[in-house]
Amino acid sequence: MTNSLILTDIKINLAGENAVIIYFSEQVSPETCRQIKQAQQLIKNHFSDKIIDLVPSYASILIVYDQLKINHHQLQHQLKTLLANLIADKNSQDKKTLVQLPVYYSIESGPDLIRIASQSNISVNQVIECHSQQEYQVYAIGFAPGFAYLGEVNLQIATPRLTTPRLKVPKGAVGIADKQTAVYPSESPGGWNIIGLCPTDMFNANSAAVTPVQVGDTVKFNAISKQEFLSLGGCLPSKI
């Protein structure tokens, strides 16, 4: 019964001359996220070298394909069959990939901690606990190489973006924007509320695993001390 529900939820739209986009739902949910992860694998396996790029996001997958190998109609047709398999597979248990990321939460590494605490009428420690207790889904990767959008943050600490973005957010900064949280992979301008620093590289061109997370993975943050942060290779900027 639920199967047919999902079927009617999935839509395939044209995106471009050699691109289509699959919409799985109109809302963000862990269930949609799991479906996207699964569908991505099915699509990769089935179409293999006919695919040029696959871009999973919150509730969709963009497929860019090689027109020399498959045309729009063939692709649409095969996708429909393929996504029916996804529905049949719905109850198969996916293996969850849990990625643990260490974070040095503190006033010196998280300049917005105090403001978030006072806005929510809780202590700084409670903000840290709230952020690090929960598991987050990786909903999308974009904006910058390795920038992973994670959700959803507990409403108690969900905080809108800064009205004036910082010109420089340091590499590794852990931020909150509304119900989303993320780690800045490299120094960049940014408007997210900074609550700590993560010493793990979120994007490393020279590593076998370029990014530690992929769309559909689960992330948990673990609070670490300044000492641990430094020994893990973390670098404290002079000013945030």
Place this chain on the structure above:
Amino acid sequence: MKKINSPQNKSLIKLGFLVKKPGMLSLIQDAGRFGTNNLGLTNGGPVDMPAFYWANRLLGNHLLTNKANSSVIEISLGGLVLIAQYDSQIAVTGAPFPLTINGQVKELWRSYSIKAGDIIAFGFANIGVRCYLAIKGGFDIPLSFGSTSTVCREHLGGLSGNKLQANEIVPYNEIKSDNNQLMLAEKDRPNYSNEAILRTVSSYQQHHFSSAQQDLFYSSKYNVSKHYDRMGYRLNGPTIKAGINGILSEGICHGAIQIPNDGQPIVLLNDRQTIGGYPKIGAVIALDTAKLGQLSRGAKVSFTKISIDEAQQLFHSHNELLSQTELIPCD
């Protein structure tokens, strides 16, 4: 001394073009970086794909079979001056930039033999924005994520993840020239002008635009604003309103037309961000983004709707046309 000429030492010091003046924006590009959008990496690659194709084909560089030997320099706006350190063969295609070799004016769309010491200089374009300098065998650039394409924002590709800088060396292999030169006949060259009609596939959130808004979009003339670059072209003209304010961020394909809240369309090109949350009304076909990418501020643009079948037919017939077009020997 013998040591200096040994092949081992020679391979350590790579020679090629010494950059005397880097110009406004000169970038190493191959066909582009594909299969890494999921990491947040954009595609890069030449904005004017047909010009890139011809520059390589004039030198017999194989585009499809061997990506590695197709790296060129994309010269935007002009001003690049290079000194050759090795003999080889070059070809320049694209917008009609003034080109000189040792001070002598040279025609584009053909190959030339060059000798060590030759000075190759690009002036500034009156029409068009980009041209392509290819070298026999392609520039010798290491791959990052399978491509040499430079994306400055990502610090990837090229010599150091950046545009060319003065005194850098763009390496290529020495080739003693055979003096057999080829040209593309004038009738087969693309036209560069100050306007473009962009054939567009209706797609993405098009159903969120009323038919009146769609009619307005497809019947209006737009101007290229001052914000145009390899990421995208912002246009000025009649305001288009979407029935929705924003969407969940989603993958953006090449040529996609975003309509932000101010109603002024943005056509997204090679260096676009991989995901975004503005509604999109359609996507321009690649044959026409190549034309758009040669326009500058004030140029006139309009959109015409075509079906997906027409779009794919155009792609195949253009490919066929390219493969059937013969180059002409010249001296």
